[in-house]
Amino acid sequence: MDVGFVLVPVLLLASGVIAWVGNAVGRRVGKGRLSLFGLRPRTTAQIVTVVTGMLINLVTVGAVLAFSRDARVALFELRETLGALERRAELLRGEIRALEQGDIAVLRGQEVARGVLDGRHSAEEIRQAFFRIRQEAVEFATAQGAAPDAAGNVILPDPPGLQWEAVERIVRQRGREVVVRLVSTKNVLSGTPVPVTVQIVANERVFLRGQVLGQARVRPGPRQLVADALLRLAQAASRAADGKVLSAPGQRVGGPPFVVVDLDSLRQVTERVERTGPGGVRVRVVATADAYTAGPLLVGLEVAP
Structure with a gap:
């Protein structure tokens, strides 16, 4: 259970008791015109009120420190904590400067x-x-x-x-x-x-040789446009490797999966599309070998029968 659910009622109760006692003592001092250390009764009553307030604060702070490690750290280790944060900030600023300078x-x-x-x-x-x-x-x-x-x-x-x-x-x-x-x-x-x-x-083995990863109809056109369309198809189909094949060696963890497109199949299918009629052909993206988590996923393009 959260410490606060216990601490807050206890603090309220303790503060109320201290305030009640302080008020009772103050009233008795005032009515009896009692004197403390030879001071005037009115001054004595004021001192009792001040001491009561101090006791309430003291009990509150003491209870918080007793129940909360974060409070103790904030009160007694604040300088060290700020120093550590400043050192960390300076390291981050150094990294940012190095990034800006290409170092x-x-x-x-x-x-x-x-x-x-x-x-x-x-x-x-x-x-x-x-x-x-x-x-x-x-x-x-x-x-x-x-x-x-x-x-x-x-x-x-x-x-x-x-x-x-x-x-x-x-x-x-x-x-x-x-x-x-x-x-x-x-x-x-x-x-x-x-x-x-x-x-x-x-x-783990995540793709089998010959497994179809995607397909689409590609129509003839200028050679470069056809090749670009086939590359986009291969890239879209390769998204099937997300979360299954690791990023390429030397890259950041969590980057795109390690996928290699067979350029010979790209060239052959591009030529085949150029020779077709206006309706084009259906092209499939397939795994050309079994693929494992370590990668790469090798993909090729072929004209669907």
């Missing part, structure tokens, strides 16, 4: 390497395969302008407690083919190392 080597969310590992292989085979993925990440990041830290590391596990051996154990536990991706967790300036996180997804 970003690797973008946040950009894949720096990927590979398919089989959890049914031996621990040593998995270790070597994962090591090769990390080497590819180092080569890619270096080519993009990243550089090693003082310890010579170009890629750094993020969070810092992440152990490469733990990734290998997870792959073995899966007991099947998985795609392992190393993904940058921040915009990385040129000349600095790249913090990466690890994403592991099952490498």
